[in-house]
Amino acid sequence: MRLAESRPVRMLWPFAVAAVAIVAGYALSVGLDGYTVFLAVSAVTAAIAILGLGIVTGSAGMIALCQLTFAAVGAWIVSLLNVLEAPGGFVVWLVLGGLAAGVVGVLVGLPALRLRGVNLAVVTLGFAAAADVTLVQIQFPGSKDGIPIARPESFSSDRSYFFFSIIVLAVCALIVFFLQRSRWGSSWKAVAFSERGTAAVGQSVRTAKLTAFAVSAALGGVSGGLLAGQVQLPFASSFTPLQSLALYVLAVMSGAYLIDMAVFGGLLWVLVPELLKRWGVPQDWGFVVFGVLGVQALTSGTNLGQGIRNLWWKRADARAAAARVTARRDGTTPLAEEAGVDAAPSPAATASSPGVDLAADRLAASAPPALEVEHLTVRFGALAALDGVSLTVPANSVMGLIGPNGAGKSTFVDAIGGFLPNAEGTVRLGGTELGRRSPTARARLGLRRTFQQDRVPPTLTIDAYVRFVAGRRVSAAEVDDVLAFFGCPSARTRLTGVDVGTRRLIEVAGNVLAAPKLLLLDEPAAGLSHEEHVALGARLAEAPARFGMSIVLIEHDLDLVRSVCSSLTVLDFGRVLASGPQDEVLADPDVIKAYMGETEML
Numbered sequence: 001m002r003l004a005e006s007r008p009v010r011m012l013w014p015f016a017v018a019a020v021a022i023v024a025g026y027a028l029s030v031g032l033d034g035y036t037v038f039l040a041v042s043a044v045t046a047a048i049a050i051l052g053l054g055i056v057t058g059s060a061g062m063i064a065l066c067q068l069t070f071a072a073v074g075a076w077i078v079s080l081l082n083v084l085e086a087p088g089g090f091v092v093w094l095v096l097g098g099l100a101a102g103v104v105g106v107l108v109g110l111p112a113l114r115l116r117g118v119n120l121a122v123v124t125l126g127f128a129a130a131a132d133v134t135l136v137q138i139q140f141p142g143s144k145d146g147i148p149i150a151r152p153e154s155f156s157s158d159r160s161y162f163f164f165s166i167i168v169l170a171v172c173a174l175i176v177f178f179l180q181r182s183r184w185g186s187s188w189k190a191v192a193f194s195e196r197g198t199a200a201v202g203q204s205v206r207t208a209k210l211t212a213f214a215v216s217a218a219l220g221g222v223s224g225g226l227l228a229g230q231v232q233l234p235f236a237s238s239f240t241p242l243q244s245l246a247l248y249v250l251a252v253m254s255g256a257y258l259i260d261m262a263v264f265g266g267l268l269w270v271l272v273p274e275l276l277k278r279w280g281v282p283q284d285w286g287f288v289v290f291g292v293l294g295v296q297a298l299t300s301g302t303n304l305g306q307g308i309r310n311l312w313w314k315r316a317d318a319r320a321a322a323a324r325v326t327a328r329r330d331g332t333t334p335l336a337e338e339a340g341v342d343a344a345p346s347p348a349a350t351a352s353s354p355g356v357d358l359a360a361d362r363l364a365a366s367a368p369p370a371l372e373v374e375h376l377t378v379r380f381g382a383l384a385a386l387d388g389v390s391l392t393v394p395a396n397s398v399m400g401l402i403g404p405n406g407a408g409k410s411t412f413v414d415a416i417g418g419f420l421p422n423a424e425g426t427v428r429l430g431g432t433e434l435g436r437r438s439p440t441a442r443a444r445l446g447l448r449r450t451f452q453q454d455r456v457p458p459t460l461t462i463d464a465y466v467r468f469v470a471g472r473r474v475s476a477a478e479v480d481d482v483l484a485f486f487g488c489p490s491a492r493t494r495l496t497g498v499d500v501g502t503r504r505l506i507e508v509a510g511n512v513l514a515a516p517k518l519l520l521l522d523e524p525a526a527g528l529s530h531e532e533h534v535a536l537g538a539r540l541a542e543a544p545a546r547f548g549m550s551i552v553l554i555e556h557d558l559d560l561v562r563s564v565c566s567s568l569t570v571l572d573f574g575r576v577l578a579s580g581p582q583d584e585v586l587a588d589p590d591v592i593k594a595y596m597g598e599t600e601m602l
């Protein structure tokens with residue numbers, strides 16, 4: 001392992017960067033002229049607000065057009081506590097301002113649980129407009145009497161206040177850095193890509209959205225509080241909906257979920273109007289410039305920060321590939337490493353892995369069936385997609401679920417997974433009746449599923465993704481073991497560069513890491529080559545004993561089904577045509593007739 005990838009270095013480097021930024025901030029606070037210092041504080045406050053926007057829009061993919069309203073909440077609370085001469089001083093007021101804005105963020109985020117896209121944009125913009133009107137009426141506490149906000153004692157001059165604002169920015173950036181790498185951060189990226197995919201791994205979509213709104217708004221509140229300390233008498237004109245819109249455009253254009261780009265956005269926020277002023281152009285034209293940059297970003301489908309990173313990664317990958325070729329020519333690199341794929345270890349080689357112990361324990365117990373389904377019925381209008389389906393999946397087994405197109409296989413997975421609330425019938429997982437439990441609750445009970453469509457968020461690394469899906473603490477060795485078992489690329493790989501077929505394998509690996517009681521696989525081999533089909537089949541056949549779980553495999557490839565499944569259930573027009581040991585089911589004349597139409601094909 002390279003030094004840069006070791007845990008201490010990975011933990012410490014953000015603090016080192018923050019320390020360097022603080023030292024640079026101090027040098028600038030001493031060296032810059034008074035006017036530039038004022039502008040610099042404005043850039044810092046804007047950067048913190050944009051950092052927050054990066055979470056809600058960049059990471060979690062929701063349109064929020066009221067970031068400066070959250071800033072106004074922070075400024076208002078700081079002004080109020082200043083007038084009340086509340087204990088703790090400015091730093092405490094700033095934190096309280098951020099917390100208050102976070103609470104307001106949760107309230108504004110509530111509609112986001114139901115609304116998406118333009119509708120959510122309209123709601124947040126409407127909120128910004130309403131807050132603007134209210135603010136003009138009620139004004140900031142102390143503004144009518146001209147009571148200036150008391151800055152922190154040691155940072156009362158403009159220069160030292162700039163230094164203080166840099167410290168606040170560094171702290172906010174560190175918090176965002178670690179949040180982005182936490183389960184919350186992964187949940188934001190997951191929910192932006194697929195809400196169903198997020199719920200299916202046991203992560204509440206509601207929590208993911210509301211935490212994104214709360215953290216984003218709290219950062220907005222801190223930014224507003226800081227601005228209040230800068231101007232000392234804040235006014236509503238600093239927090240208009242138009243400015244919120246411009247800030248949103250800057251966040252989208254720069255790629256504000258990347259911390260450096262949020263800082264860059266803050267600089268642009270100040271630089272563009274300042275340059276226009278120097279060139280004798282009205283500063284309001286700055287909004288037009290931001291608008292043009294935003295349109296460019298939206299039409300190109302990427303943003304500045306991501307574009308630069310993609311270019312960098314491409315060149316780094318090319319350099320690494322060239323180095324591997326050279327090493328291979330010199331005879332120093334094994335083939336598997338060259339391909340960037342860890343070779344799957346043989347079962348014998350991995351016999352002492354944690355998964356095997358787990359399996360042995362589970363096998364030893366006389367476990368109830370992994371899944372018992374009785375009279376499961378799902379209707380879409382007049383169509384009964386599932387009509388009284390009953391089946392049992394024994395513990396530690398692989399059951400194949402097959403049937404012609406439209407037979408009801410995916411509907412079965414959706415219904416068992418809790419995605420179809422109108423489903424009737426009884427479903428028991430490991431003896432526990434699931435009743436009306438949500439998909440998230442079912443996933444937490446040990447029911448996992450994969451999807452026919454790609455639900456793997458490309459913005460994560462494989463490591464972050466599989467840990468998120470696992471939903472429990474897993475060691476690096478466990479992650480590497482499961483990835484290697486399914487022939488996936490190494491944990492460090494970014495998912496952006498991974499093809500769809502391999503992403504399906506990674507989805508399977510992540511769900512296996514969750515140690516579920518039952519895993520429903522909906523055509524996991526789609527997009528894989530023939531060799532990969534065969535390899536996946538061998539691993540799935542081994543998985544129950546190795547990981548102590550049961551699998552329901554939906555697959556059209558009968559060779560794969562034959563090689564993996566001990567039992568089969570055949571669906572046709574939403575009914576069970578046959579169910580039992582593989583040989584018996586495949587020899588059933590009704591199955592042959594309905595499923596394939598020709599005896600020879602079975």
Ligand SMILES: Nc1ncnc2c1ncn2[C@@H]1O[C@H](COP(=O)(O)OP(=O)(O)OP(=O)(O)O)[C@@H](O)[C@H]1O
Pocket residue numbers: 380383385403404405406407408409410411412
């Ligand atoms: N949301 C829906 N609304 C209405 N009809 C639906 C819906 N989802 C599925 N169906 C219908 O239910 C039936 C079963 O569909 P389902 O997708 O479960 O079949 P399947 O066996 O998974 O097919 P395939 O092998 O093509 O994936 C089909 O007739 C389908 O058109």
